[in-house]
Amino acid sequence: MTFPNLLESFRPDGERAGAGWLLRIVLLFSALAIAAQIGAHLSTYKDFIGPDPDDVMRLVEVRDWLGGQSWFDLHQYRMGPPGGMLMHWSRFVDAPIGGLILLFGLFVGPDTAEAAAAFVWPLALILPLMAGIGLGAYRLGGKPAVVIGLALAFMFLFTMMRFRPGGLDHHNVQLAVVALLAACLLDPQARARSFAAAGGLSAFALAIGAETTPLIAVAAMGVALVWAVRGQDYRRAAIAFGLAFAGFAALFFFATTPHALWGRVTCDTLSIGFLSIALIGGAGLAAAAGFASQRGPLWRWGSLALLGALAGLVALFVAPECLGNPLSSLDPMVQDLWLGSISEAQPIGKQFEVSPDAIGGIYGVGLIALGVALFRIWRGEQVLAYSLLAGLIAISWIVSAIQVRGMIFTNLLSVMPLSVIVADLRAHYLAHRNEPKAAIAFILAALASVPSVWAFSGAAVTIAVNRVSGASSEEKEDEDKPACIRKDSLAEVSKLPPGRILTAFNAGPAILRFTPHAVLTGNYHRNAKGLLDGLRMATSDPAVAAALMEADKVGYVLLCMDDPQVETLREKFPNGFWARLARGEIPEFLEPVEASGDPRMKIFRVIR
Known part of the structure; x- marks a missing residue:
């Protein structure tokens, strides 16, 4: 059956679909997404x-x-x-x-x-993500919304490098978990098993990485608020979510945290700080739901207020440092010269300065989805479901306004409410084929639901404005990998006696992968001392750099002439160590090593 025939066969009243149908349609779109990812990977393979x-x-x-x-x-x-x-x-x-x-x-x-x-x-992670989107869209809008939602998810995935072969970073896991979590929370029957799964997924998201902490906090508060409003109807759901959240958080903590670190608070992992809040919040919600569900609204809201105060006190006393930005503790030099150069860590104001054409693709779809959810709430349609979804989208959008990396969660979650509005407008168009406005509304809604459409439109407008105004529109050609992260360029470097290398931050992981050497720096905030020492060495007088290298036992300096960080530091600090080295001013404590035929990289041995 073709895609148009699939659409035509679904009535716009959102008739109930069996689990078998939903599984088949999810598998179909997952297969299409996997094939597209493989094709994109092979066409640009490096x-x-x-x-x-x-x-x-x-x-x-x-x-x-x-x-x-x-x-x-x-x-x-x-x-x-x-x-x-x-x-x-x-x-x-x-x-x-x-x-x-x-x-x-x-x-x-x-x-x-x-x-x-x-x-x-x-590629394997595409299936759970598609399953989450399909189930969530079905629970909101029936069969037509499922097909539209999976089509939107397909387009979302097509522009995502995270799900292409080779994507080993954990963000693809987080996206799949968030999609499933949202779908579980949207269960209209508030079944205990759905909310138990949501609690377990919330704990798992915390165990994977702290990026989803705001989302999980809103999900937990949303369940608590829904229970306070509905009482007995959500008693089993609240108990299931709370017990699963607390229980799995404890399980994941003890399964991955060494005994020596049980009492150490860290704000970027599931440490004792987040575990304490999860235990108090989860177990407390389950207890409150078990005790106060039939005792009237004042009992429910009172117990919820008491639970919130207790969780707040635990957060203040156990992990006060986690209530702010964990990156704010970095040295100002590191924040300025490293964090300020990472594009995915930039706030919305910076995006307007450097990439105004990308604003729509980053922030537009989320705002539309939030508006759709609020409109549905205002009309009294599935108020609890859309309230939970609106909370998740809103907090993701706020996070993306602080750091643009949050936009992937915003755009993913936006698929669910947007699939319903697009399906509704399509149904309206089919019922009023002779009305141009109906067709225009359907087409515009479908296009506005795709982040890449916003991105392409913004780029096109920017190019047009630049040409009309006579401004330059520089487009960088697709260049090869920088020398310092290429296996062939590092082949001779790998033959040198192992030592610690001072080099550009981006090159660190590649050197660890292709050589036996150690590196001083890499793009990881946990390496705060290494980041600061590396920047000081690169920007200071050679004599100062030599003393720092002696303290950190640096054995080699690898200068990556085509690395953006090296270029930036050379421009900002023309008398710094890296800038002088690039000009050929080799200090007496270094000796060149003929270890690569690539002119874009130079390696020096530190003489002790």
Whole structure:
């Protein structure tokens, strides 16, 4: 059956579909999305690992674990000053990737096994994401919304590098978890099993990474508020969510946290800080629902207020540092020269300055989806479901306004309410084929629901304005990888006696992957001392740099002439160490090493 025939066969009244039909349609769109991702990957293939340095770093972490490093030991001993750094990533993502490598390793060599695992893992995550979108759209708008929602999800995935082969970073896992979580919360029957699954998924999201913490907080508060409003109708749902959230949070904490770190508060992992709040909030909600569901609104709201105050006190006393931005503790120099240069960490104001053409694609779809949800609430249509969804979209949008990386969650969650409005407008068009306004409304709604349409439109408008005004519109051609992250360029470097290398931050993971060397820096905030020392070395007088390198036991300096960070620091600090080295001013404590024929990179040995 073709896609148009599928659409034509669905009545706009949102008739009930069986689980079998929903599974088939999810599998169909998942297969289409997987095929599209494979095609995009092969058409631009350069490496079996994704282009994001985090993809490379995940492979390094998995290799270390498979090489004998303890499940509970997340230290990256080859990054940072002597002694290494403690990473904040979860073994729950390392485990399936490592398992696939071991499985494929039974039949092929190590390199091929890694390539096969990197190929399969991100594609496999498309199915749970599509399942979440399909189920959520169905619960909001029936069959027509499912087809529209999965089509929108397909287009969302097509522009996402996270789900292409090689995408090992954990953000694809988080997106799949968030899609399933939202779908579970939208259960119109408020079944205990749906909300228990939502509680478990919320705990799992916290265990994977702290980026979703605001989302999980809003989801938990949403369940609590819905229970306070509906009382007995949501008693079992609230109890199931609370117990699952608290229980699984404890399980995941003890399953991944070494005993020595049980009492240490960290704000970027599921530490004792988040665990305390999850235990108090989850168990407290279950207890309140069990005790006060039949005792009237004052009892419910009173117990909820008491629970909120208790959770707030726990947060203040156990983890006050986690109530703010965890990156604010970084040295001002690191914030300015490193964090300020990371595009995904920029706020909305900075986006207006540097990429006004991208504003629509980042923020437009979320605002429309939020408006649709609020409109439905105002009309009294599925008020509780749309209220929960509106809360999730709103907090994701706020996070994206602070750091643009949050937009992926906003655009994902927006698919669910937008699928309903597009399906409704399509039904209206089919019923009024002779009215041009109906067709225009349907087409515009469909186009406005796709972030890439906003992005392409913004780029087109910018180019047109620049041409009319005579302003230059520089377009960078697709360049090859910088030399310092290429395997062939690093081949000779890997033959040098192992030592710690001072180099550009982006090159760190690649050096760990392709060579036996250690690196001082990488784009990870946990390596605060390494980041600060690296920037001081790069920008200071050579004599100061030499003293810092002696303290951090740096054995080599790898200057990546085509790395954006190197170019920026050379311009900002023309008398700094890297700028002088690029001009050929080699200090007496360095000696050139003929280790690469690539003119874009220069390596020097530190003389002690």
